[in-house]
Structures are given as structure tokens and as C-alpha cells.
Amino acid sequence: MKNWTNEAKLGVFIIAGFAVLFWLTFSIGGKKLFSVTGKKSFIVYFKTITGVTEKSDVRMAGVKIGEVKKVELENYRAKVTVGLHGDYDVPDDSVATVQGKGLLGEKFIEIRPGFSPTYVSNGGVLANSIPPSNIDDMVAKLSAALDDIKTVTNSLSESFGSEEGKQGLKSIISNLSNLSKDLNDVVGGNKEKLTQIITNVDKATAVLQLILTENRENLRGSISNLNSMSKSFAEKAPDLLEHLDQAASGIRDMVSDNRTNLKDSMSNIKEASGNFNGVLVENRENFKVAMANLKTSSEKLDEIMASVKKITAKIEKGEGTIGKLVQEEEVYNGLNETLEGAKNLTKQTGAMKVGIGARAEYQSEMQQSKSYFSIRVKPREDKYYMIEVSEDVRRNLGTGPRNTLNSLLYSFYIAKRFGNVTIKGGLMESSGGVGLDLHGWEDKLMLTADVFNFSGYDNNAKSPQVKVTAKYFPQKYLFLYVGGDELANKYYRTFFGGIGIMADEEDFKFFMARFF
Amino acid sequence: MLKKIAVGTLEFVGRYTIDMVKAIGLMGEFVGDTMKWLSRKPLRMGAAVDQMVEVGANSFPVVFFTAMFTGMVLALQSHTGFKRFGAESMVGTVVGLSMTRELGPVLTALVVTGRAGSAMTAQLGTMRVTEQIDALYTLAANPIKYLVVPRVIAGTLMLPVLTVMADFVGILGGFVVAVMLLGANPVLYMEKTFEFMEYNDMFSGLLKSMVFGFIISVVGCYQGFYTEGGAEGVGTATTKSVVMGFMLIFLANYILTALLFSNGGGGAKF
Amino acid sequence: MIFCENLYKAFGDNHVLQGVDLHIKRGESMVIIGGSGTGKSVLIKHIIGLLSPDAGRVTVDGQVVGDLHEDELNEMRKKFGMLFQGAALFDSLTVGGNVGFALKEHTDLAQSKIDERVKECLEMVGMKDVERLMPAELSGGMKKRVGLARAIAMNPQIILFDEPTTGLDPVMADVINDLIIKTTRALKVTSVTITHDMVSANRIADRIAMLYQGKIVAIGTPDEVMFNQTNPAVREFVEIGRIIRQTEAVQGRHIGAQ
Numbered sequence A: 001m002k003n004w005t006n007e008a009k010l011g012v013f014i015i016a017g018f019a020v021l022f023w024l025t026f027s028i029g030g031k032k033l034f035s036v037t038g039k040k041s042f043i044v045y046f047k048t049i050t051g052v053t054e055k056s057d058v059r060m061a062g063v064k065i066g067e068v069k070k071v072e073l074e075n076y077r078a079k080v081t082v083g084l085h086g087d088y089d090v091p092d093d094s095v096a097t098v099q100g101k102g103l104l105g106e107k108f109i110e111i112r113p114g115f116s117p118t119y120v121s122n123g124g125v126l127a128n129s130i131p132p133s134n135i136d137d138m139v140a141k142l143s144a145a146l147d148d149i150k151t152v153t154n155s156l157s158e159s160f161g162s163e164e165g166k167q168g169l170k171s172i173i174s175n176l177s178n179l180s181k182d183l184n185d186v187v188g189g190n191k192e193k194l195t196q197i198i199t200n201v202d203k204a205t206a207v208l209q210l211i212l213t214e215n216r217e218n219l220r221g222s223i224s225n226l227n228s229m230s231k232s233f234a235e236k237a238p239d240l241l242e243h244l245d246q247a248a249s250g251i252r253d254m255v256s257d258n259r260t261n262l263k264d265s266m267s268n269i270k271e272a273s274g275n276f277n278g279v280l281v282e283n284r285e286n287f288k289v290a291m292a293n294l295k296t297s298s299e300k301l302d303e304i305m306a307s308v309k310k311i312t313a314k315i316e317k318g319e320g321t322i323g324k325l326v327q328e329e330e331v332y333n334g335l336n337e338t339l340e341g342a343k344n345l346t347k348q349t350g351a352m353k354v355g356i357g358a359r360a361e362y363q364s365e366m367q368q369s370k371s372y373f374s375i376r377v378k379p380r381e382d383k384y385y386m387i388e389v390s391e392d393v394r395r396n397l398g399t400g401p402r403n404t405l406n407s408l409l410y411s412f413y414i415a416k417r418f419g420n421v422t423i424k425g426g427l428m429e430s431s432g433g434v435g436l437d438l439h440g441w442e443d444k445l446m447l448t449a450d451v452f453n454f455s456g457y458d459n460n461a462k463s464p465q466v467k468v469t470a471k472y473f474p475q476k477y478l479f480l481y482v483g484g485d486e487l488a489n490k491y492y493r494t495f496f497g498g499i500g501i502m503a504d505e506e507d508f509k510f511f512m513a514r515f516f
Numbered sequence B: 001m002l003k004k005i006a007v008g009t010l011e012f013v014g015r016y017t018i019d020m021v022k023a024i025g026l027m028g029e030f031v032g033d034t035m036k037w038l039s040r041k042p043l044r045m046g047a048a049v050d051q052m053v054e055v056g057a058n059s060f061p062v063v064f065f066t067a068m069f070t071g072m073v074l075a076l077q078s079h080t081g082f083k084r085f086g087a088e089s090m091v092g093t094v095v096g097l098s099m100t101r102e103l104g105p106v107l108t109a110l111v112v113t114g115r116a117g118s119a120m121t122a123q124l125g126t127m128r129v130t131e132q133i134d135a136l137y138t139l140a141a142n143p144i145k146y147l148v149v150p151r152v153i154a155g156t157l158m159l160p161v162l163t164v165m166a167d168f169v170g171i172l173g174g175f176v177v178a179v180m181l182l183g184a185n186p187v188l189y190m191e192k193t194f195e196f197m198e199y200n201d202m203f204s205g206l207l208k209s210m211v212f213g214f215i216i217s218v219v220g221c222y223q224g225f226y227t228e229g230g231a232e233g234v235g236t237a238t239t240k241s242v243v244m245g246f247m248l249i250f251l252a253n254y255i256l257t258a259l260l261f262s263n264g265g266g267g268a269k270f
Numbered sequence C: 001m002i003f004c005e006n007l008y009k010a011f012g013d014n015h016v017l018q019g020v021d022l023h024i025k026r027g028e029s030m031v032i033i034g035g036s037g038t039g040k041s042v043l044i045k046h047i048i049g050l051l052s053p054d055a056g057r058v059t060v061d062g063q064v065v066g067d068l069h070e071d072e073l074n075e076m077r078k079k080f081g082m083l084f085q086g087a088a089l090f091d092s093l094t095v096g097g098n099v100g101f102a103l104k105e106h107t108d109l110a111q112s113k114i115d116e117r118v119k120e121c122l123e124m125v126g127m128k129d130v131e132r133l134m135p136a137e138l139s140g141g142m143k144k145r146v147g148l149a150r151a152i153a154m155n156p157q158i159i160l161f162d163e164p165t166t167g168l169d170p171v172m173a174d175v176i177n178d179l180i181i182k183t184t185r186a187l188k189v190t191s192v193t194i195t196h197d198m199v200s201a202n203r204i205a206d207r208i209a210m211l212y213q214g215k216i217v218a219i220g221t222p223d224e225v226m227f228n229q230t231n232p233a234v235r236e237f238v239e240i241g242r243i244i245r246q247t248e249a250v251q252g253r254h255i256g257a258q
């Protein structure tokens, strides 16, 4: 360089500068040089078009076919004029959607081609458009997960909605109602014995907690008693739809056709439950109360079953919490996010399982259904976190007209299992609480006692909320349950029965294949 | 006593203001003179070529160094940030846009101010204190025409050239780090670099750099031209020139950015 | 032809010129003497328009320097040649480039003619083969002589010399003195020379003016300034000059005899 003249140096420098300028210019404009929009254009209306501006890409199958020429507001809708490049044509039944390039990339309009042989005319309007979802494309990215959930819920509603399902459900319900009718008859015919049984059961549940904690041997005994009791109702009931049906009709047959046998069974039950209540047999006053309770119970049973039907209908229609949960996109999205996040977590930790569940119950005193939505995160087999949302139906008793909007209750608690006992603690129905689960009969049976709301619910209920539930899992993912809530508070005390599902996310497919 | 202090303060404020107005006036006059001689022919292209080599070609190594490492650091830093929400592919975009729109022009301007602007001040200052500028006058040669105009031409024309190169080198630096160190896909990186870039991003950067070049050379010459106080004065003038140059560049950068990018254009894009 | 009328000039609180009146006739050799820092250099910068007076005016050939437009000022300056006290050579140009600067800028001469003239001027100041050197490679005295060569290159009508012999050896100082005498006498050039060198002043001056405390306190022929002064400051300043003159008179070698 030393002997170079200044002119030569400058020449080299300038030429290098122009070379770079040319390269940069070409790099920036390379693609755009050929993308001048042609004469064809059409109009799409969107409900909302956030993020799409003039010059935004218009793509079909990911290939750029044009760009947005103009975005205007017309009748409170976004009117988007799309200019097409070259010879591209768009079938007139295509659907325009707003998409994002990647997580943070700019928005573009994706045209999903239709099948129509005719094209959108120049200057015409493409009728179909889907607005971008509210929670943005982060959620769109998780649509795979969303689809999974959709399938599940679709199947769920189909199974209840399809003729077959409906028929099945109907027969279950009619069987159950027949059963309860027959039960009433039985009650009429066997008042004495039944009263005894009921008293026994009543007493048994009252002291259940005590017995369970104090006497493990007795617990085993009672579980085997319950076992034989259930056997009398439905022998080896592994699958719900078939076997519950059979069981129910079996019971009915049993009840109506074979009264003597029933009597025997009754005495069996009486004998079995007798272990619990030796001390209580003499307490006649309670019998009467129990009798009265049973009468109500049998009436309620009918109601409950009718309500199950209502609940499922509601789910289908998208009413109530579960209904909302399964129908509303926003909830979906939130759920999906959670699931997706949990999924990632699962990937990282390997063993973690994420389960989701839902259940609906009919509450006798409220004469209303209450539904729950749950997410169970299981980092280890013996430990899980439960997140649950439900409605507070008690409000309908105390204040205001019925069907006013129920406030939501949230639970978030941690649970750890030791052998057949699970201890739980955390937030339960929006207040601090602890609980105990007892598992028996190869985990097909679960007895739950939860105590929370220690300072009481309101002036009508000053004692802690005590909730006792018995769940029966005829099958891994499905359960039926009965129980009582607010047992310590007379005002809100209620009994309930319901049906629910709970399955780990990766088990869904298995679940569906087996169940539906 | 109190009166004295009060009057003294007022006098100080007054004198300071007068000095400032004078300096602004002088500067304005200087710029006006420069513009006048810029428009007069013949331009002394020989001197301009020398200055172009000085400002342009000879500044290239330090601009190269600065832009290269800036691009590399940008890639590293933005990668760290973007990784946290899985947008690593945007590193190229950030490096490209930052370099062309902002860092290319501004860093080049700062580097050239330090290197060539200060040299201009030192040269002209020395000429002033050794009476060479007076000598030019006595030889009926206007020093603005002979000394200032070629430097202003060189500064204004060479800054964009240097900036283009800085843009390129910065993008290259980011590319090297992203591909070699961070394992980015080279093709995707380049694609992302230019995917969101528009002509406006680069050309407004170049327009900026032209203004910067003008500022650098005018300030450098002005400070040198009015140097007083011998060798020491040359030192002071050089410092002043760099400080004033930096401040005016930042000020102009803001104004230009507001003007160039504010109404739509590339500004709204990212 | 050059009139300085009542010139005042101050730099801040430093009142350098305080009413200078000076008339320099065409073709004469005026020597300005005065103590260091009295403002001699400032005075001649006023003559060529490098400085403008706070009050008073300078007239050159009937034109008031302060009233001239830039182009007129340049035309006027083309009549001048000026040697700066510190030579003020352009660092970035060679010796040849310095000497030939004005020729190149203001004439249509071919480069060869310019080179010829440059060589001639350099020879006049006693230098040879230095055209390609850069000013930085020259000694102080050499710079001075190159500056001198640059000042006379355009054959100016008026030459302003700021201490032309300072820093030169006596032989070379004589060469320069001869050069000044020759150019002034032969070419009818008006010259204004600032000097502290009384030998030089004796040899080249038609008239001598002394600047003291911002004013011209003595002006006249060398004899008048050196012998007929009552002002003690002047008498003291020209002491050496008087001795030299008396010696020369004794030896019959005074200037007038030549």
C-alpha cells in the first residue's frame, strides 16, 4: 500500500464501498424486487385484525402470493384489501386467517384454499375469514394440544350425545330409577330390616373417621364387608356402560323377581355392617331419623339420576363450569397453556404426569348440580398437586334468587400417599384445609374426609366445613361417588352423588380407546 | 458587598451568554462560508482526494474493528435475551437492524470523530498557531476554500461509505458469532437478517451518516480554525472538537431518527 | 502609499497599539524597531489586513483595507509579499510547493516555468536543491529563507519582512540584507522590515520608525533616529546602532557612500 497513490487507495476504497452497498441492497430487496403486486385484488372482512398492516404478507400454504394493500375500518369491521402477485388465483370458498410467523414474527394472512372451481373475482369479496384468537399466536402454537383435548371432549359429548350413548345412558338412568322405585318397595316391605341397615350405615359413616384412624384391622374388615356388599349389587363390574347397566338391571331383576334372595342379601348386608354398630343397635331414636333420611335419600336418588342427565346435557350445551371449560376457547387456551407448560415440565423431569379431570354431582339440599374441573400434577407416583376449580352452590341457599352466577372456588393442594393413606393439605375450595384419603380394594374404592373453612363459611355456618366422599372407581379413569358436605353445619348440610373422570394426559388415548 | 456579588453574577451570566451567542454566530458564519466556498468552482479535488483517503480509507481499519466487535457482541447479547423465550432465530434480525439503522452510522461517526475529526482540528489548529492560515490569506488564498472545503467534502462523502462497510462488517461479525459460537443455521441467519430489513433502514442510516460526516468535518475544522494559544491551544481545541462532535452527533441522531423513522416507513415495521 | 492612521488595537486588556500613525512612501525601505512584544508584528498584520484595527484605518494605494470586499482584498494582497516571523511554511507542502504556491494558484504559468522561478528565488536566498524537502526537514534559518523566497516569488510591489535575519549566521544575514537592498532599490519595491538587528537596520533602512508603548515614538532617517533623540527609551534602544554608525563613519564605509 505504501507506494500506492492516494487516488488508487481511494479508488479501492470506493469500489469496495459500492460492492458492499450493492450486496446489501440486493440482500434487502432481492426477494422484494420480484414481488410487485399485480392487478388482481380482493377484499376480506375480519372481526379483528391486530398486527396485520399494509404490506403484510399474504400466503397460501406458506408461499407468499401477495400482500395487504390497505386496512380500513368499515361497519366496525376490518376491511382488508389483498393484492395478489402475478397469476395466483384464490378459490372463492377459501378461508382467510391471520397467522404469525413464529412466536414474535410479524403477522400475515394465510389463505386456506377451498375446493370451489370458481375463483374470487378481481375486486370481489372473500366471504370466509377467521379472526385471530385473543390470546395471540402463542396459543395458536399450542393448537396441537388443543386438538387433543377437543377430541376428548368431542368424544365425551358424542358418547352422551350419540343415539347409542343416549340409549345407554337412558337405560342406566331408567334402571336406576326403577331400582330406586323397587328400593322404595323394598323399603315398604322390609321396613324393619332396612331401618336397621340404614341406622347401621348412618352410624358407621358417623364414626367412620374414628374407626379408620383407630383401628386399621377393622378398616380392612369393613372394606371387605363393603366389598361383599358391592358384590351383591354388581358382580365384578369392570366397565361402566356395560356392566353398570347390567348391574342395575341385575339389581332390579333381583329386587323385583327375587324378593326372597334379596331378603337374604339384605340380611347378609345387615350381618356385614353389623360389625360397625353393635353398640348402636339399641338406640331406637336414631332409627327413626335414619328412616326419615333414607326416605329422602331414595327420593333424592331419583332426582340425582335425573340430574345426571341434566348435567350431561349441560355439558353438551356448554353450561356450568365444566361446560364452560370444555366449550369456551379462552378456557381451552388457558388450559392448553397450562398443559403445554406441564408437558414441557414432564419432558424435563421425565416421570411427571399431568392429569386432568372433571366431575359433576347433584346436591340434594341445593337441588342443583355442582361441577369441578381438576388438574393433577404428579411429579412422583406417591405425590401430587391438585388444582381444582368448582362453583360455590351454597350461595343459592342463602342469598339471592337461584341461578344467579355462582362464585368460583379454587383448590390447590399437595397430597402425599403413604401406603393406603393419602394426606392432603393446602387450599381447598378457596380456603385452607387438610384432608385424608383412604384407598382400598385395589384402589377401586376411596374414602375421603376433608376439613377446611375452619372459621366457618358465614353466620349460618360457623363450624369448619367437613366433607366426606366415597368414590368408587369401576374403571381406572371413571368414578362414581357419593358423600356429604358441610356435615358440621346444619344449615348448609347436603348430600351429593355424581360421576367424574380423571386421567393422566398421556393416558387419554388409552382411556378413550377403552371407554368410548 | 452583596451588591458586588450580585453584579458580578449578572456580569458573569451576561458575558457567558454573549460568548455563547458569539460562538454560535461564529460557527454559523463558518458554516455559511464553507457552504459558499463549497458551491464555488473550482473545487480543489486534489486536496479533497487526500482528505478522502485520510477520512475514508485510513479510518477503515478502526471502523472495521469497531463494527466487527459490535456485531459480535450484539449477537451474543441478543442471543442471551432471545434464548429466554425461544426466539434465537431473531438474532440476525436484531443485529442487522441495529447495525444498519443505528449502530453502523453512529459508531462509525464516533470513531471517525475521534480519529479524523480530531486530526482535522489538530492540523488546522497547528496551521493557525504557526500562522500558516495567515500565510494563506497573505497569498490571496482563502483557507476555507483550501483547507475546510476539501475536508467537509471528504467527511460528507466518506462517512456513508464507511457506514456501509460498518453495516456489512457488523452483520458479518454477528454472523460469525451466531454460526460458529452459538450454532445458528447460517442460511436461516442470513435470511432472518434481511427478512425484516427494508431499504429505508439502510438508506436512512446512510443519510444519517452523511449528516454526521458533515458535522464531524465542520466541527473539526471550526475548532481548528479558531484555535488560540499555541501548542496547548491545539490540544484544547482537539478535545473540544471531539466533545462537541459527539454531542452534535447524538443530537442530530435523535432529530434525524425522529424525522426519518417516525412517520411509518421502516419505523413502524419492527 | 501606505498610511496607518491613528491605529488602536487591543487583545482583551492588552492594549497593543494605541494610536499608531505611520506613512510609508512608495519605494522606500522602512525599518520598524521596538522592544519585544510592543506590537510590531501586530502592526504589519494590520497593513496586509490580517488584523483589523479597533479604531483608525490603514490605507494602501488609496484603498482603505478595512472596507475592501474579499475579492478586492485578495487583489490587494497579491501586491504584497510577506515573510512571517516564524516563516509559516505550509507543513504539508514541499519547499518547492511553498515557494511556488502563489504562482500555481494565481498565474497560468506552466509547472516548468514555476519550477524555474522557484529555483531562482531559492538561489536568491542562498539555497539550492531543497525544493523536494519538507519544511519539517529544515533548520530555523533555512525556513526563514524559504519563507523569504516565497514572499518574493510573485515579484510583489510591497514586501513585509518580520525579522528576516533573526536566527541567521552573520554571513547569511548579510546575504539577506543585500537581497532586501537589491530588491528594494532595483525593483522599486516598497519594503517594511521589522528587525532587532541594528547592523541590518543600518544597512537597509531608508527610514527607521520606533514603536514604543503602542505609539511611534521616533521616525526618520537612521541618523535622525540614532543621534537626534531626546527620548531616553529610544536612545537606549539605538545605542548599538549609534556605535555601529560611528564606527562606519570613521572607516568611511557608511551606506551613503555606496
Ligand SMILES: Nc1ncnc2c1ncn2[C@@H]1O[C@H](COP(=O)(O)OP(=O)(O)OP(=O)(O)O)[C@@H](O)[C@H]1O
Pocket: C011, C014, C016, C034, C035, C036, C037, C038, C039, C040, C041, C042, C043, C085
Ligand atoms: N492574536 C493575538 N491574540 C492576543 N494577543 C496577541 C495576538 N497577537 C499579538 N498579541 C499580543 O500583542 C502583543 C504584541 O505582539 P507582537 O507579536 O506584535 O509583538 P512584537 O513586537 O512583534 O514582538 P517580537 O519582537 O517579540 O516579535 C503581545 O503582547 C502579544 O501577546
Ligand SMILES: [Mg+2]
Pocket: C040, C041, C042, C085, C162
Ligand atoms: Mg514579532
